[in-house]
Amino acid sequence: MRIMPARRVTLKDVAATAGVSYQTVSKVINHQLQVSEETERRVWQAVETLNYRPNHTARALRSQRSFTLGYSWPPSPKDQTNPILDQFLQSIFEAAQERGYYLLCFPYNMDTKQHLETYGELIDTGRVDGFILSSVEYQDPRVLFLLERNFPLVAFGRSDPELFFPWIDVDGAAGIAMVMSHLLELGHVRIAALAWPQSSRVGNNRMEGYFNTLKAAGIDPKPCWIQRGEGRFSFGYEATRQLLDLPKADRPTALIALNDPMAIGAMQAAREHKVAIGTQLVIASFDDTPMVRYLDPPLTSVRQPIWEVGQRIIPMLLDYIETGRLPEPTSVLVTPQLIIRGSTGSQINKQEGG
Amino acid sequence: MRIMPARRVTLKDVAATAGVSYQTVSKVINHQLQVSEETERRVWQAVETLNYRPNHTARALRSQRSFTLGYSWPPSPKDQTNPILDQFLQSIFEAAQERGYYLLCFPYNMDTKQHLETYGELIDTGRVDGFILSSVEYQDPRVLFLLERNFPLVAFGRSDPELFFPWIDVDGAAGIAMVMSHLLELGHVRIAALAWPQSSRVGNNRMEGYFNTLKAAGIDPKPCWIQRGEGRFSFGYEATRQLLDLPKADRPTALIALNDPMAIGAMQAAREHKVAIGTQLVIASFDDTPMVRYLDPPLTSVRQPIWEVGQRIIPMLLDYIETGRLPEPTSVLVTPQLIIRGSTGSQINKQEGG
DNA sequence: GAAAGTTAGGCGAACGTTCGCCTTAATAAA
DNA sequence: TTTATTAAGGCGAACGTTCGCCTAACTTTC
Secondary structure, eight states, X not given: OOOOOSOOOOHHHHHHHHTSOHHHHHHHHTTOOOSOHHHHHHHHHHHHHHTOOOOHHHHHHHHTOOOEEEEOOOOOOTTOOOTTHHHHHHHHXXXXXXXXXXXXXXXXXXXXXXXXXXXXXXXXXXXXXXXXXXXXOTTOHHHHHHHHTTOOEEXXXXXXXXXXXXXXXXXXXXXXXXXXXXXXXXXXXXXXXXXXXXXXHHHHHHHHHHHHHHHHTTOOOOGGGEEEOOSSHHHHHHHHHHHHTSOTTTOOSEEEESSHHHHHHHHXXXXXXXXXXXXXXXXXXXXXXXXXXXXSSOOEEEEOOHHHHHHHHHHHHHHXXXXXXXXXXXEEEEOOEEEOOGGGSOOTTOSOOO | OOOOOSOOOXXXXXXXXXXXXXXXXXXXXXXXXXXXHHHHHHHHHHHHHHTOOOOHHHHHHHHTOOOEEEEOOOOOOTTOOOTTHHHHHHHHHHHHHHTTOEEEEOOOOSSHHHXXXXXXXXXXXXXXSEEEEESOOTTOHHHHHHHHTTOOEEEESOOOTTSOOOEXXXXXXXXXXXXXXXXXXXXXXXXXXXXXXXXXXXXXXXXHHHHHHHHHTTOOOOGGGEEEOOSSHHHHHHHHHHHHTSOTTTOOSEEEESSHHHHHHHHHHHHHTTOOBTTTBEEEEESOOGGGGGSSSOOEEEXXXXXXXXXXXXXXXXXXXXXXXXXXXXXXXXXXXXXXXGGGSOOTTOSOOO
């Protein structure tokens, strides 16, 4: 036998107490204002004393809306933690709650077909009104699926330019460009990059900042400076060893990594090569994982305004859902922030950096 | 105007196609088997061709169940990442989906009263059938609130012994005891601890392992070996500086931290004192944040079986919800795993450690 | 002072299920 | 045969809302 918490208070109870029909109570609660002030007062009074709360399920059934948003994200590899997950989730939960929505979270299934099946189920069973996507890639199957079904979504991250859908993204190119300018100002000319494969959309965006800045400075990057691999510690370590073994004339004096784990690997390699980090080799990265401020030396990194992304992505999705029209603007680019620390030598910001 | 995705397929559509009443279709779908095989076949056939899926909201309204579980967790401080969040979430999402449930996640509100208000709303509006709690403390207001409302919950973490409710927890005492035994085997006698304040339930559990092991070994820990503070890098750093300034006879040769950030702070302090980590000062900690395997030296740490906790906590809650009786067993203690790395000197596991 | 307009609020229906009861026909027992 | 038993499936109601329409009373207008 199931648990039956004390019987729920319904519209009819409130109506009985207030001495009106239950439909009138509904009107009051939904601010339909074909109700006299006197009646309204009485109804609210009854709502108060009975501690009435509209049944969400009934409301959802009748109005054909669930006031629920779906979200699923790819789990991080076992040797890394997702540095932005917690903050992003808290931010979207809060922004959603503010507008009367909650988030339904579901597992990320590595099998694409099964994963899309879950999206389909959530749509067809009416459990969600729209989706948040993240870690969007080129020709992302989730995007294609939802576009085809014409179901509301907003993505954290872009995809192919010809796919038209609402998104918000951190301007990775601008972030890396800030790092590059910083390095150029420090006098560095031979700047290496630890990047992702060219199939990575995020990686390519960030690398734009690398190429464009160098081009503007009239520097032609040697191909060997650009190392591509998966964004793990081990790749950063190996790639940096190779970079440090280059002949002196080619050997980079500065290095940017597209994420923190690669940078930490690079630091390890530098340490083993007896290369002083921050002077002989300057290192910077992207993401500003909380822990990197405690590395030795503290790591210069680009911080994404994650809270802001969360606060903005939710209204975009809700406007889309509630009006049925694409949000304006349909795409948003937010600028990250460069946090300068000891790993790029300059001691101008020995403090925490926020 | 709202988006109206192609009209949903309902029971009636299926019934029309199969040539039966819609209630009969319902019976087939719910395996009520007062249906001939022939009819059943036809119905499933129709379900297939129309791609029918039962409307979740209607089902929830009628059956007074939402098939949804609520979860909220305290956000981690800005200078730390929660090392287990992602894995725990993925695990509970998966376990829940397997039994036909999804998770409704909502923001953690620092204002306790408002936070409980959210729990109450989710209950009263019928949005969830039960709650998962984590980071449970002594006299936890969420536990007290839900117990009073007699609403199903299962906690990841214990509270006061006299509060009777279902929980699953990692045996922190056993975890620290494993570390301590390891350190004793290595010959250490003066072992310090970086702990949380005594108001911390998790901290006290873990410290049991410290005290019990020392007692069993006939060692009486000096009060100055036990440093208590908030579990941050900065506290670990400061406390370790003090420990290293103790007169030689008192100075610890080994140190356990109740979490990784404190241990990393300790490593920093040791480095600045020119004390060799892993030989002159041995350091171990708790949680095994993915990144600590890449520290220099790699950090010995206790790893919690988070995936398992997630896989077990969900069936506990669902059994509770579906039968209305407390799950059996009502409380579960799982044992963590010691991952030995360079920071405790022994090189027996120079590999990744999983 | 009658026609027209406005307003408060009641009523029936509908959203898409599940549930319990009832009917009918087929089968078994007497 | 007649009666009791069972199985298959139909039917009405209910879950708790929202929505649109209708009525009655009251107000305005010429």
